[in-house]
Amino acid sequence: MFEKMIVLSDEIHAFIKSKYDEGFNYLLDITAIDYSDYITQQEKDFALVYILRHESFKNYIVIKTYLHELEIETISDIFKGANWLEREVYDQYGISFKNHPNLRRVLNHKEFVGHPLRKSYPITKGQILHETDDLIDEMNHRLLSKGLVCKTDNGLFSECSKDLMFLNLGPSHPASHGTIRTYVALDGETVEAAVSEIGYLHRGFEKSCENHTYNQIIPYTDRLNYCSAISNNIAFVKTVEEMLGVTLSERAQAIRVMLLELSRIEDHVVCLAAVLVDMGGLTNYWYMYNPREDIYDLLSKLTGARLTNSYMRVGGMANDLYEGFEEDLKAVIKKIQHGVEQTLALIKHNRIFHDRTQNVGVISAEDALNYAITGPNLRATGVAFDMRKDTPYYGYENYEFDVVVGSVGDVYDRVMVRFAEIDESIKIIKQVMENLPEGDVNVKDASVTLPDKEAVYGTIEGAMNQFKLIYEGVKVPVGEHYSALEATNGELGFFIVSDGSGTPYKVKVKAPSFTAMSAYPEIIEGSQLADAILTLGSLNIIAGEMDR
Amino acid sequence: MELSNPSLPNNIAITTKLDEAIGWARESSLWPMIFGTACCAIEFMSVAASKYDISRFGAEVVRFSPRQADLLIVSGTVTYKQGPILKQIYDQMSEPKWVISMGACACSGGFYDNYTTMQGIDQIIPVDLYVGGCPPRPEALLDALLTLQKDLRTNKYNPNRHENFKGLLDNV
Ligand code: SF4
Numbered sequence: 250m251f252e253k254m255i256v257l258s259d260e261i262h263a264f265i266k267s268k269y270d271e272g273f274n275y276l277l278d279i280t281a282i283d284y285s286d287y288i289t290q291q292e293k294d295f296a297l298v299y300i301l302r303h304e305s306f307k308n309y310i311v312i313k314t315y316l317h318e319l320e321i322e323t324i325s326d327i328f329k330g331a332n333w334l335e336r337e338v339y340d341q342y343g344i345s346f347k348n349h350p351n352l353r354r355v356l357n358h359k360e361f362v363g364h365p366l367r368k369s370y371p372i373t374k375g376q377i378l379h380e381t382d383d384l385i386d387e388m389n390h391r392l393l394s395k396g397l398v399c400k401t402d403n404g405l406f407s408e409c410s411k412d413l414m415f416l417n418l419g420p421s422h423p424a425s426h427g428t429i430r431t432y433v434a435l436d437g438e439t440v441e442a443a444v445s446e447i448g449y450l451h452r453g454f455e456k457s458c459e460n461h462t463y464n465q466i467i468p469y470t471d472r473l474n475y476c477s478a479i480s481n482n483i484a485f486v487k488t489v490e491e492m493l494g495v496t497l498s499e500r501a502q503a504i505r506v507m508l509l510e511l512s513r514i515e516d517h518v519v520c521l522a523a524v525l526v527d528m529g530g531l532t533n534y535w536y537m538y539n540p541r542e543d544i545y546d547l548l549s550k551l552t553g554a555r556l557t558n559s560y561m562r563v564g565g566m567a568n569d570l571y572e573g574f575e576e577d578l579k580a581v582i583k584k585i586q587h588g589v590e591q592t593l594a595l596i597k598h599n600r601i602f603h604d605r606t607q608n609v610g611v612i613s614a615e616d617a618l619n620y621a622i623t624g625p626n627l628r629a630t631g632v633a634f635d636m637r638k639d640t641p642y643y644g645y646e647n648y649e650f651d652v653v654v655g656s657v658g659d660v661y662d663r664v665m666v667r668f669a670e671i672d673e674s675i676k677i678i679k680q681v682m683e684n685l686p687e688g689d690v691n692v693k694d695a696s697v698t699l700p701d702k703e704a705v706y707g708t709i710e711g712a713m714n715q716f717k718l719i720y721e722g723v724k725v726p727v728g729e730h731y732s733a734l735e736a737t738n739g740e741l742g743f744f745i746v747s748d749g750s751g752t753p754y755k756v757k758v759k760a761p762s763f764t765a766m767s768a769y770p771e772i773i774e775g776s777q778l779a780d781a782i783l784t785l786g787s788l789n790i791i792a793g794e795m796d797r
Numbered sequence: 798m799e800l801s802n803p804s805l806p807n808n809i810a811i812t813t814k815l816d817e818a819i820g821w822a823r824e825s826s827l828w829p830m831i832f833g834t835a836c837c838a839i840e841f842m843s844v845a846a847s848k849y850d851i852s853r854f855g856a857e858v859v860r861f862s863p864r865q866a867d868l869l870i871v872s873g874t875v876t877y878k879q880g881p882i883l884k885q886i887y888d889q890m891s892e893p894k895w896v897i898s899m900g901a902c903a904c905s906g907g908f909y910d911n912y913t914t915m916q917g918i919d920q921i922i923p924v925d926l927y928v929g930g931c932p933p934r935p936e937a938l939l940d941a942l943l944t945l946q947k948d949l950r951t952n953k954y955n956p957n958r959h960e961n962f963k964g965l966l967d968n969v
Binding site: 357358365370371372373374375376377378379380381420421422428448449450451452453456457468469471472475476519534535538539541542545555556557792793 | 847934
């Protein structure tokens, strides 16, 4: 359930504050829309969109404001999570935020000129970076705010208390998971201050959506969270289907639920395997990774690809389950359970594991909400927000499963919540397979799904239908829509603006890893360096999804 | 236990060309450095895990320090923002060194033909072997590794082959 409202740009701060006091205290996303190429002229060329969720988690509001000038009051004093979101809008659209504490680019590099998500920026115009940002400026401000350096009269910074050592963690380091960079100031082994730089895997997903048809975008969504590709497919097509107003067949819904849960397992398995490696427990990696290979085998049989499945289509999916799928699935689940059991046997009562994870990398429930952290990372703090329960879709309300929550919000909780979620997912998959409805997997609507091959080759209407859908894409009615589902890392949402054609006018992803990462520097400040590595692993930051 | 080969007479010497002896030694002692950035890196995890098991081919000592490695495997999208980092890593590796570009993105930018993505890593560093696929299957990477090993054995690589390479980030 959601409401849309339009607010004057000078009143935005006060309005959002009042909504916050009403209980809309969970900031999902901030994005801008450049209307300069839109089919109908809008009040102003640029608008900002704020999406806020209510603390009951049942409903959300979409607040839109047209900008008279390209500047607006920041809301980062209300929501910590707004800090990076506003930086992104500044980076991509060139809209400034008054009183923002650190308004600089976040995704694009420091030598970049212009604002790529503006319609006037050509999609393929790349710009070379010659030298990586040293982040010293940002670090100095961070140190200043923590009282670790003083500003001298001539505007320079000088150390005033501790003797600090500076170190880059990443971006090319195994423990930084490939593309994440954190610059830390160390006092001995303790992280006194940290700043993170992201955007190393910014692949322009959102801009690329603007020259592809809806179905062509599906392979791109695979590569957001590439550890669980199918759940990204589903989140995207679900949003498009809601805009089209099509209802899926019961069978398609059930298959999607089953695959969402399988993806969740797939993703949790990699996250857990990796975090245990970061801790030095290599054996667990083999135990956890082997069943993942079995999932790959199953998925390649079903979809043709191991990792990047691109299995969904608007209005359904590429094909139905194959004969014998159920037996294969059962065998895979057995192997998953076996892998999980073996791993737990190694760590459950393991003193080293407990000491290294408990009370490490703690984030409080309050902070987690304020940063808009979601999914297992939020549930580990004790907040039982799970879209499968709070705003069910695809019949989740009919399945019996528990929402797993932690109590402390430390690495231990985040790891254990994921272990327990694997069990819950298996429960759901079993229930789905027991009652799998018969019928088609694609909606029968010539304007949405492709006709049967027989009709394409046999009739002129069929051939025309296929041709038009492929070339022009599924035509989505004019409108703006946000929709989300509980993906493996939490609420994964898409905000789509359609101008009625077969290509979206604008797409914005609400990416769970982005908000989790924005909280990371604050979480690790004060902790040991080795713990910072574990904290990163346990947050399961997937660069593809974070940087888009 | 008898260590020498009983079918050979005692005190023999095998003569060979020095190049061949070196090629033979290099073939099975590659130390890869994995520069993994995206989805392809997840497939590299599979290559390293039990099922595909890169150690069968004598190249399992995956290093994360370029100074200890002689084979750079770039797996994943390299954006312009990553460019200077990749170049630095490559420069830090000591000679002789080889580069495998894994996946469509590293080879050509893949389907990211947009403002963010370098259209192939060979715009900044030289590449010896390209592996197609998005992502390539683990077998494809192993195939590239075997090809490289064969080429090393036969001394296919001219040590001066990259002398004239000029990338976008050279001379800046
Ligand atoms: S080639 Fe494909 S799978 Fe590999 S990094 Fe690029 S998009 Fe990902």
